[in-house]
Amino acid sequence: MQAHSPASPLLSLPGAVAAEAPDDGVAAHYGDLFREQRALADGTGFVDLSHRGVITVTGEERLSWLHLLLTQHVSELPPGRATEALILSPHGHIEHALYLVDDGETTWAHVEPGTQGELIAYLESMKFFYRVEVTDTTGDYAVVHLPAGSITESPEGVAVRETPHGRDLFLPRAELESFAAANGPAAGVLALEALRVEAHRPRFGLETDHRTIPxxxxxxxxxxxxxxxxxxxxxxxxxxxxxxxxxxxxxxxxLDGSEVKLPGHGAPVRLAADGEEGRQLGFVTTSARHHELGPIALALVKRNVPVDAGLIVDATAAAQEVVVEP
Incomplete structure (x- = not known):
């Protein structure tokens, strides 16, 4: 089991409610989930992701070396251009997901909480004769997410991943509280997760299991x-x-909005026509309450499930939208 980051000091902010695994260590919300979602959708506020692992790779050969290991083309990655990449098993199953940016001297990446130790062990085993240094900088740097459209300025000297979904800052951990005081209001990870589900974006460890392929x-x-x-x-x-x-x-x-409880990770998905006793065809990977769409979820189902079929999750009716074509 990998060690997680220390609990965020922002859990002391008014209204903060601690998140559960895999996001323990930061706030799930600060008292008003839908207000926080709307703020992020409007491009205001920030999300404390200081529980995520941070690694850096330095050395002149860092990009050419990473290019050999990652699924993404990074050998000529320009400074400041954000990308994401996977590390696969020999059989093509997803083992790690990295969210990267290179600043011209250092490649920065954030990864799922607690996975950085295993990732670094693999990277170290693949160094061979390459002149690179891999460092776990989780203790020194905290990831902070600014939503798309945010006018908050990125602090000078801080590595930034800018994507269509927002900016990820690799902020010195010692500056987290002062950043929060100057750039609030804070939004919890549940708000960000709801927007991620809405955008159909997978997350390693939730949308994946031991046999998932990209x-x-x-x-x-x-x-x-x-x-x-x-x-x-x-x-x-x-x-x-x-x-x-x-x-x-x-x-x-x-999901049918009349149900009070959201289905948990792993909740079985079946054809509505077969009822609750029907054959399981998949499982819920992430569920969320969205400020406009109501209860929503991502699920992994068998490829041959008809795209127009009505589904049920436990006893809850579910209408599907295609993310990956069969």
């Missing part, structure tokens, strides 16, 4: 470069891409 989650577009080889699991990626038949596919679910 094709099932729609990660080919953003985290996998199909024109490069030379990485572990590439043969599986190419074969499934050419055949076009991943065993499962990610779907977006609109």
């Amino acid at each position: 094709h099932e989650l729609g990660w080919l577009g953003s985290a996998v470069h199909l024109e490069k080889g030379c990485y572990r699991g590439q043969e599986t990626v190419a074969r499934v891409h050419n055949l076009g038949k991943p065993p499962r596919r990610l779907v977006f679910l609109h």
Whole structure:
């Protein structure tokens, strides 16, 4: 079991309610989930993601070396350009997801909470003769997320990942409280998760299990470069891409709003026509309450589930939207 980051000092802010795993250590919300969601959707506030792991890679050969290990094309990654990448098993199953940016001297990446130790151990085992240094900087740097459209200025000298979904700052951990005081209001991770589910964006450890391949989650577009080889699991990626038949596919679910309780991770998905005793065809990966859409979820289902079929999660009716084409 990997060590997690220390609990965030922002848990002392008024109204803060601590999140549960895998996001323990930061706030789930600060007393008003929907207000926090609307603020993020409007481009205001920030999200404390200081529980996420942070690693840095330095050395002149860092990008050419990472290029050999990652699913993404990074050998010529320009300074300041954000990208994301995966590390796969020899059989093509997802083992790590990295959210990267290079500042011209250092490659910065944040990863799921507590996974940085295992990731670094793998990277260290692959250094060979390359002149690179891999460092766990989680204790020194905290990830802070600014939503798309935010006018908050990024602090000078701080590495920034800017994407269509917002900016991730690699903020010195000692500056977290002063940043929060100057740039509030804070929004909890539940607000950000609801917007992530709405945007159909997968998250390692929630949308994945031990046998997930990138094709099932729609990660080919953003985290996998199909024109490069030379990485572990590439043969599986190419074969499934050419055949076009991943065993499962990610779907977006609109859940019946009359149910009070959201389905948990792993809740079974079945055909509505078969009822609660029908054969399980998939499982919920993330569920959320959205300020406009109501209860929503992502789920992983068998590829051959009809795209127009009504589904149920436990006893809750669910209408599906296609994320990954069958």
